[in-house]
Amino acid sequence: MHLSSFAVSGFRSLTDIADIPVSKPTILAGHNDGGKSAVLDALAFLVGARKLEHDDRTYVQPDTTNTSSFGQRCVTTAVSGTFTLDVWEQMTFDLPAQIKLRRVAGEDLVARLELFGPLADDERLRDLSAYLVPALKDLVAELGLKPASQRRADLEAALRTYAVEHSSTEGWHSAPAGLDKRIPRLLPFDGKRARPDDAVKTALTGRFQAHMADPELTGRLHELEDDVKDRLRIDAKSLCDHIHTRCPDLEEVFVEPEISFGQGVSIGTVASFPYCRGSDGAGTCRFGTQPSRFAGHLGVDQRAAG
Template identity: 45%
Template sequence: MNLTRFSARGFRSLASVEDIPVSSPTILAGHNDGGKSAVLTALAFLLGDHRLTDEDRTYEQAEGSAGGRRCSSTAVEGDFCLDAMEQAATGLPQTVRIRRISEEGQPPQWQYFGSRPADSRLHDMSRLLKGQLAELAAEFSVFPDGPRRDDLLQALNAYAATAPQVEQWQPLPKELQERLPRLLPFGGKDERPDDAVRTALSSCYETYLEDETLQGRVREIETEITQRLEKEADSLCRHIRQHCREFVGVQVKPEVSFKGGFKRAPLEVSKADGEPVDLTRSGQGSNRRIALAVWEWTSNLLENSELAAGERSDAEPTQTIVVYDEPDTHLDYRHQRTVMDIIRKQCALPHVSVVVATHSMNLIDGVDIADVVHLRLGDSGRTVVERLADESHEGIDFHLGQIASAVGLRNSVLLHERCFLAVEGPTEQQSLPLLFRLSQGLSLQAAGIALWACGNNEGALHLAGYLVKNRRTVMLMVDADSRTNKHFRTERLIKAGLDLDTQVTWIGEAEGFNELEELFTDAQWATAANTHWIRPEGVQWTAEDFTAHRGGKFSAHILTMIKEQAEHTSPDGKDDMLYGLVTTLETREDVPSQLTKAFSDLRALAS
């Protein structure tokens, strides 16, 4: 059974979050207190590794609700894929919704969403006594093959399958509870080596319990203890019925399992001279390095476990979800790289998924953007999940990731920058950062603005529209003569969701120019040419040399002129030529007024 995604409701700051992927790996990014740890703990609750307390329940904020009251229901739901054997054993489809829910005053229970008889008398019949089953069989005119309880139950289950059905939540079969993914949680900044060792060896303990050579003896002991307890339970039930005659049926079904029997594994270390080391008083760095070594060893353990499981049975190995909470805390850069290598190695295993809560830009940028979940606190103080995804189009996550990679936008930029500036190509991409800094007194990055070049690319326009749809602020800045470009036609810009008045700037149009290069004066061009592209015999470039080319394709004509007349060096292309001019500008007033206004508008958008 594999968990592919999960949602949470009423759990700490997670009032209602949906569709958190469980991938290879999933990266949870966001500021402190944004909900990363809450998401990891909610996952642990779903898989049975966290005991819910009242403090875990979300405070209600509904209008008219009592102040400080916690919600009465907490649930974490996941989408699970069953293997062939699990489907055959339960009769369920390949994909099943399973949740763990805790109503106020009630213990948590696992449920799945599926068909069940509309008649509630046919629900949970496995819990009924033989006499109760016989009464049901007579009531529904069901005739079992024999008098035993199992015969009655089998006949009634066959009848229930043909009865009218409804879709609803119902108890999860025990055989699926035993196949739920196992969780290997490795903590963050407070991780102790003892805890890391216990977590790693717990996986070994469970593996050995599943070993067929040991399983028979373990089950035999469990069965014997269960039978002894059942005898005591029968006596207890009779006693209850004698004193509480209003209760017709009283039964206790003891369950014994050695699965949770592994408690501690203290770690002791010493120096070369034999002097013991008290890890509780050691530096965080050394503690983390020991924990890191344990995590690395766990990668080999997981690999060996999968091989052993494949040799023992035709059943697929149980999914293991490795959870890291800020694993790079207190580690230097070299050890941070080791963490990334460990995670990649674990992700390569077919039945292992990894979920990482981190602030590390290296980790965030190292995965597909579709596997990054950005968590932040909304205005209500509740966690909001941000993913660049579009449920209306299959495969859009992959498509978006390809586009973002092609135009050079990192995942961390997609998640954290406040505004995106899309320009046509390398000319603008090289020069605008310098012009922005000169005009505004700070860099694009400091203003929270990400720059990318469209390259007259339809995919880039798609990305711009996609960012707008996901409530990201975008400005498109292109030359005035690009209105004739099919990708930048008015109807396409509107379709992409761009506001033509505030989010599209046609460079030069306000002054009757066609392109960026025309915004700079002829005197500025002459200064740049005399600085970078010297004429032979000391002949100076003059403003009139550039004025002569106004009216046509200005940038192409002056590039040709400079290449033909420069003595030794000349620009490699339009982008190199404009960059050379920009490097000669010295003051804010040297930046063309139209660009200064556009930059001011851009900062307003970003804020």
Template identity: 35%
Template sequence: MQLIGLSVSNFRSLADVQDIPIRRQTILAGHNDCGKTATLDALAFLLGERDIQESDISRFAIGAAERSALPALGDEEPPRTVTVEGRFELSTGEAKLLNTSSPVRIRRRFVEGQGARLEWESLVPQCLELRDVQGLKVSELRDLASSLGLNLRPGQTNVRASWVEVLKEHAALSPHVTDWAAAPPVVKDALPQLLYFKGDSAESPEAVVRSILTAKLREYTLDETTRQKITGLEDDFSKQLQEDADQLRKLVLARCAFDEFTLEPQIQFKPSVISVALAASASGQQTVPLSAAGAGRSRRVTLALWEASQQLLSEATEDSAGGGVIIVYDEPDTHLDYDHQRRIMEMIKASASGAQSTVVVATHSLNLIDGVDIQDIVHLNSRNGRAYIQSLTSNDTDADTRRFLSNMATSLGFRNSVLLHERCFIAVEGATEYAALPALFKLAFGYPIQSAGIALWSCGGNDGALNFAKFLKEHHRTVKFMVDADSLKDKQKEFNIDRLKKQGFAEDDCLFIGDPHELEDVFGNDQWADTMNALWPRDDELQWKPEDVKALRTEGKFSKKLHTLARDHSSDAPRSKEEMVVALTRRLQGPSDIPASLIGVFETAMKIASDAGQRYWPEDD
């Protein structure tokens, strides 16, 4: 199973946080006490790796019915409830095993006074009473069967198992709906393994080894042969305990005067590594237990163990039904220098590359934040103590991306420029390029232009903007210009090469767009005709044809002639030629729609950005 979304209600500060996006690698960023660790602990609860404590129940669940969908506590009020829900993509093997389609929703609910229960959304009987007959008492089973007009078949003994069988057969033939129901054991077994590393575990390599080996041990129990052996042991011990359970049941009946009292023990073996002894020695030194070694050695060992775990836990294949693994790091950069933080980032990327591996990291580290795609960052913030999230989706605009980065930087207390991923500043001529190029880049590569380390800004032909570019260059920042190809020879251009040279820039500082002149040239005749028919239909109701566009690609400015053609024949034509490219951009569907020449310019910009960034500034410079 691949976790793709997480929703939490009434867990600490996570009073009502819906659909936290979880990708192969996800960075949870935010200020202290904003809900990062709470999110990781909520995930641990969902996967059955921790219980709910009194302190976990959100205070917003008390006296805040309009916020938490729960009434205030009182003698007659319903109990408080904590719910953590995950959306999971299924492999082919898992979908077949669970007999359902992907994605699947699974949740664990804790109800105060009743405990926790794992549920999944599936096709269940419309009749509520038929959804969990396995959990009913014998008397309840008889009453339910009687209300439905059901009787035991000839030859069936009057025992609990017989009534369950009759009711299940009836449920299978009754109307069904999609709703939440108790998750069967096969769903629980298919959940991913959780490997939870905390920053303070750097002082305890033993804890790290136990977590890794326990995860691997439970992975082995999913083998069909091993699972059958464990199930057989559970059944054997259940039968052996039944006599003891019957004795307890009779004692309770005798002392409490109940009409009926049922006691049925359920046995489950959950293997784990309970302890591990670690020892180490340096060259020429005596071997000593790691617990007696210095903190520095423990941290180095822990980091090495984290790195080793990615190989040990990444053997699952895409189609396997083994559930996969979710590796969680809570402040892994604690007590580590920048070099080790970079090693952790490399380790995280390697771990996330596994067929069924997911990595979730809570951190303040700029090294970790800066090392991932912006779309992999989830920014947690809080308002009046209640957590909420901000993240980017594939549909967000460039403005949304810039707003997200600015808000995250402000929340973390950094200057915007620290967190903008900018390794290279690229100036464009005006509003058209500034609006169109980020959208074209994202469509071509699948992530925002900021993720490539490129900060784009519009100069608008303004001398002040050119002076700012000169200032950045003088302060050892990489600055380039993305301009139309005819800027080299067209003296009327606002960004002609002579004007740039006056500010200390050269032709090598320019990335040229257009074939042969400007941005509008690079798009095909079919693309322009499609856009014109959709947005600027002819008043004479004829169709624009690619040949109409092709005829304009002669001497002179193609964009100007195209705009004139549209204005002459369509009442809906754009007011200015600058609007045309933006309109066409919004109609493109995928990477194949982006012209190859533009892809080449973007790739050059990415190469420049990857080699750029702040450099050493000599004192005598």
């Protein structure tokens, strides 16, 4: 998902600003207190990197005939953006290539992510995020729909499809579940103070999580994990047999590798023996637990006799 432009209303000094472009690069220039920081903070609010605070709400133009209107702030603060979706996002959320999203909050400062599109004639279908799963199931049953499963995502998908087919106007409504996780990340970087490599690492962490959420990539990784796990099982058996040969007092040596390219490698190990005696007649063998790391990423719980 890529952001091409955004608009701000009711955010500090930005009463109503439209069509702020986002390109490579976009340069903000202006005098002190000209609203440059407000634009960046509004962008952070849009992408979910900042919570709205009371002081962020714009002061309304006072009514000179009504003294009580002085010092009042706007009722609603909203930042909307025009986004371009990739093919996977279009298929997953059943959306067009270009959409409009906005993050909006009222006087309670509770932010909501909304999508602009066909507005369901049935008002109950305009904010599906307000329902728990049992209530969604009741709506699906009442409308005679047949979702792919009883999971929340599939229930919402069926209701959204019905809402689009039964709508006579367009407007803002709740965004599909999971769409917020696809919104671009904001990485503030001040070249005078911050370390650029930290910003890059943060960006890569976010991209890694996004890639790992891709079903096609995840399926391929599972196949690789199974292949590596089978190979490690063979390696583990060979090593366990060798240890058992060298330490015959051990009753059992067993290792079961568990592989996850998303979380690293964990290996469960069992080694037990009733008694072990050294060549000098003293009980010199030790039984303990020591965490180790192999190949920079293999977490091992190692129990060994020495």
